[in-house]
Each structure stands twice: as C-alpha cells, then as structure tokens.
Amino acid sequence: MQETDSILQKVAAAEPCVWFSPNLRPAKEALAAIPYTRTNVRDAAERLARFAPYIERCFPETAADGGLIESPLTEIPHMAALLRETEALCLPGRMFLKRDSDLAVAGSVKARGGIYEVLKHAETLALKEGVLHTTDDYAVLAEPQCKAFFNRYEIAVGSTGNLGLSIGIMSAALGFRVTVHMSSDARQWKKDLLRSKGVRVMEYAGDYSEAVRQGRALSDADPMSYFVDDENSVDLFMGYAVAAERLQGQLSAKGIPVDAEHPLFVYLPCGVGGAPGGITFGLKLVYGDNVHVFYVEPVQCPCMLLGLATGLNSKICVQDVGLTGKTHADGLAVGRPSGFVGSVVRALVSGEFTIEDYRLYDLMRALLNTEGIFIEPSACACLPGPAMLAAAPGMDAYLTAHRLSGRMDNAAHVLWATGGRLVPKEIRNEYIKTRLK
Ligand SMILES: *Cc1c(COP(=O)(O)O)cnc(C)c1O
Numbered sequence: 001m002q003e004t005d006s007i008l009q010k011v012a013a014a015e016p017c018v019w020f021s022p023n024l025r026p027a028k029e030a031l032a033a034i035p036y037t038r039t040n041v042r043d044a045a046e047r048l049a050r051f052a053p054y055i056e057r058c059f060p061e062t063a064a065d066g067g068l069i070e071s072p073l074t075e076i077p078h079m080a081a082l083l084r085e086t087e088a089l090c091l092p093g094r095m096f097l098k099r100d101s102d103l104a105v106a107g108s109v110k111a112r113g114g115i116y117e118v119l120k121h122a123e124t125l126a127l128k129e130g131v132l133h134t135t136d137d138y139a140v141l142a143e144p145q146c147k148a149f150f151n152r153y154e155i156a157v158g159s160t161g162n163l164g165l166s167i168g169i170m171s172a173a174l175g176f177r178v179t180v181h182m183s184s185d186a187r188q189w190k191k192d193l194l195r196s197k198g199v200r201v202m203e204y205a206g207d208y209s210e211a212v213r214q215g216r217a218l219s220d221a222d223p224m225s226y227f228v229d230d231e232n233s234v235d236l237f238m239g240y241a242v243a244a245e246r247l248q249g250q251l252s253a254k255g256i257p258v259d260a261e262h263p264l265f266v267y268l269p270c271g272v273g274g275a276p277g278g279i280t281f282g283l284k285l286v287y288g289d290n291v292h293v294f295y296v297e298p299v300q301c302p303c304m305l306l307g308l309a310t311g312l313n314s315k316i317c318v319q320d321v322g323l324t325g326k327t328h329a330d331g332l333a334v335g336r337p338s339g340f341v342g343s344v345v346r347a348l349v350s351g352e353f354t355i356e357d358y359r360l361y362d363l364m365r366a367l368l369n370t371e372g373i374f375i376e377p378s379a380c381a382c383l384p385g386p387a388m389l390a391a392a393p394g395m396d397a398y399l400t401a402h403r404l405s406g407r408m409d410n411a412a413h414v415l416w417a418t419g420g421r422l423v424p425k426e427i428r429n430e431y432i433k434t435r436l437k
Pocket residue numbers: 108109110162163269270271272273274275276330331332376378379418419
C-alpha cells in the first residue's frame with residue numbers, strides 16, 4: 001500500500017490521488033468502539049415513519065412512497081460501458097446510480113439529514129408543549145394552529161447551498177421562521193429559491209466557516225432560535241444513516257446479493273462529512289465487512305482526507321497545506337472536516353480519492369449523453385470511482401487483504417449521485433456548456 005506520506009504530498013500539490021486508509025478495521029470491532037448503535041438509526045427511521053403522513057400531505061410528490069422521501073436506484077450500463085472504453089482500467093462488476101439527485105422536497109442528499117433534523121426538532125417542541133402526541137396522525141401538523149405554534153420559533157443554519165435548501169424548505173413548510181447564513185460563493189439561484197419560500201438569507205463575505213460562526217452567534221443569542229450545526233450534529237448524521245437500510249431493500253428487490261462472494265463498493269462525494277459519514281455508518285451496520293466505502297473530494301478541498309490521513313480530524317484544514325478550498329463543486333467546498341464525523345468513521349472508511357473540477361463537467365455530460373440523467377457537477381465526483389480504484393497502485397493489496405481477488409466480477413458499485421433536481425434549466429444549460437479544459 002502506498003504510504004500516507006506520499007499521498008499527503010500529492011494532496012498538497014492538488015494532484016488527483018487515491019488513498020487507502022490504514023485505519024480501516026473489521027466492521028464488528030470498529031462499530032463496537034463507536035458510541036452509537038443500530039438503535040439510534042432505528043429511532044430515526046421510526047421518526048421518519050411517524051412524519052410520513054405529514055410529508056405526504058405537504059409534499060404530494062412523495063405520495064407514491066407513502067410520504068417517505070426516497071430516491072431510485074438505477075443501473076447505468078451505458079455509462080459503465082463508456083467508462084470501460086475511455087478509462088485505462090476499471091473494476092469489473094455492475095454499476096448503479098443512487099439518485100439522491102432526485103430526492104423529493106430538497107433535490108439533494110441533504111433531504112435526508114437536513115429534513116430529519118428539522119422534523120425531530122419540530123416533534124420535540126410540539127410534544128413538549130402538548131401540541132402533538134406520539135399517537136396522533138402527524139398530518140395534523142399541517143393545520144394552521146400548528147403552523148402558528150411553530151412560527152413562534154426560529155431555525156437557523158449556515159450553508160454553502162444544499163443544506164440551506166433542505167433546512168429552509170422544510171422549516172418554512174412547518175411554519176418556522178428560518179434564516180440561512182450563506183457564504184459569498186453560494187449560488188445565486190439557491191438564494192433566490194430560498195427567498196421565494198419566505199426564508200431569510202443572510203450573506204457573508206468570508207467562506208463557509210465564517211457564515212457558520214456568525215450564524216451560530218446570532219442564533220445562540222435568541223432563546224427561541226435553534227441552530228443546525230452541520231459540523232457536529234448527531235441528528236443530521238442519523239438522518240443520513242437511514243439511507244442504508246433503504247438501499248438494502250432496493251438492492252435485494254433487484255436481486256443483487258451482498259455477501260463475502262458479492263462485494264458492494266460505494267462511492268460518496270464528501271464535503272464536511274455528515275452525509276457520507278452517516279451513510280457509511282448505516283451501511284456498515286447493514287453489510288459489515290462486505291461493503292467497501294470510498295469518499296471523493298475535489299483536489300482543492302480534500303478536508304476529510306486530510307483529517308483522516310493525518311489523524312488531526314478537524315484540527316487541520318486545506319489551507320494549512322496550501323490549498324485554496326475553492327471548487328466548482330459547491331456542496332463540497334469545505335475547508336475543514338467535521339471532527340465528530342471523522343472520529344466516528346475513522347475505522348469504517350476504506351479510503352478516499354480526489355478529483356479535478358474540469359472532470360466533473362465532462363462526467364456530467366457523459367452521464368447525460370449515455371443515460372439521459374442529469375446530476376449537478378459536485379455529484380459527478382463519484383462517477384469515476386471504479387476506474388480510479390482500478391488504476392490505484394494500492395488496489396491489488398486492498399483486494400488481497402480483503403479476499404476480493406477473483407470475486408470482483410460479482411461486485412456491485414453504487415455511485416451516490418448527491419444532488420441535481422432543483423438546478424434551474426438555465427443553470428443546467430450553463431453547466432452543460434462549461435468546459436474548464
Ligand atoms: C452536502 C453535499 C455533499 C456532501 O455532504 P457533507 O455532509 O457536506 O459531506 C455531497 N454532494 C452534494 C451535492 C451536497 O450538497
């Protein structure tokens with residue numbers, strides 16, 4: 001396996017690279033050392049089930065799934081064929097796209113964690129004040145007297161974009177007053193969309209961390225305000241973790257086995273770490289050692305890779321090694337990883353790879369041309385996963401260490417498409433025309 005030191009040199013030089021984590025442990029051992037269990041994920045899943053009648057009533061597009069916000073899993077044979085044709089090497093096995101890009105309400109993976117945290121906070125307030133009882137049909141929350149109740153409270157969040165959309169849209173629907181603190185690099189259309197839903201958007205000249213810091217200070221000063229903490233929230237994390245058992249249902253419905261003979265590889269675009277971290281935790285609970293999880297970050301902001309590889313977690317940021325933290329992949333433009341997530345997933349993640357921005361647009365066009373599916377540029381970071389791993393110097397050692405040699409023909413690869421649905425048509429057309437190289 002390639003040494004972490006030489007990988008860190010590549011990281012600092014903003015060269016694309018693949019890192020296999022020396023911290024990966026057998027799932028059983030790793031999970032036993034984490035202060036959260038299956039019970040936490042089940043609790044989140046049950047809460048989402050209680051809210052399903054309300055979600056169905058407020059967001060009729062979820063009716064087909066009975067008020068559960070879930071995305072399709074689609075096999076992408078034509079994109080797989082293209083990758084096999086154009087890339088020097090590519091792992092064998094079937095390729096699937098997990099289309100969180102099409103998730104109802106928020107149009108990105110944030111519809112899992114962000115919406116879950118808002119619902120949990122709403123439930124806590126409503127139960128405490130006697131507005132709601134756990135035995136009620138939660139559809140009652142759509143009634144005017146409930147909205148008026150929530151309107152006494154505020155929800156605030158700092159966001160580069162998509163988290164703000166999910167928190168903003170869900171909070172506003174419940175009746176909360178909501179403020180989204182955004183960094184200057186957040187896309188204008190996201191700010192416009194939020195404002196059109198009655199969300200207050202505050203903009204900051206600095207980066208994402210600055211928006212979070214100022215937003216938190218304002219919220220903390222108001223006892224009626226609740227701040228969603230993207231960097232340390234256990235609720236967000238558990239909302240994301242529920243995705244794993246939903247994926248399990250979808251894979252088994254397609255007759256795709258996952259066991260020692262049939263490995264599952266999952267590729268997740270990573271920003272601050274909450275979404276990929278929560279999903280990883282859920283997947284390891286479900287599949288143990290038979291799932292192999294890899295994160296992908298832009299070459300200019302591989303914050304989680306730095307945190308995990310150095311062991312410094314949130315005590316290191318990309319600027320510390322001379323990187324800019326700037327990328328076209330807006331959901332991934334994060335300079336400092338979540339220390340909470342890093343410490344939880346440290347022994348669960350198989351590795352990481354980094355990608356250059358120009359490839360995101362090329363891959364976006366390739367997916368659109370081969371499969372007719374649009375996803376936003378940041379989501380495209382996962383697409384070359386099976387090719388990048390195949391070409392990585394450490395891959396043979398990884399396959400041997402995990403008894404995968406000779407079994408990769410049976411593999412399934414899940415490429416996690418993390419966003420896209422809410423991107424307006426004009427912006428899609430702009431993306432489609434963008435060529436950085
Ligand atoms: C937020 C986001 C991610 C990564 O989630 P983190 O919790 O920030 O790691 C990936 N893709 C898209 C499109 C996102 O919006």
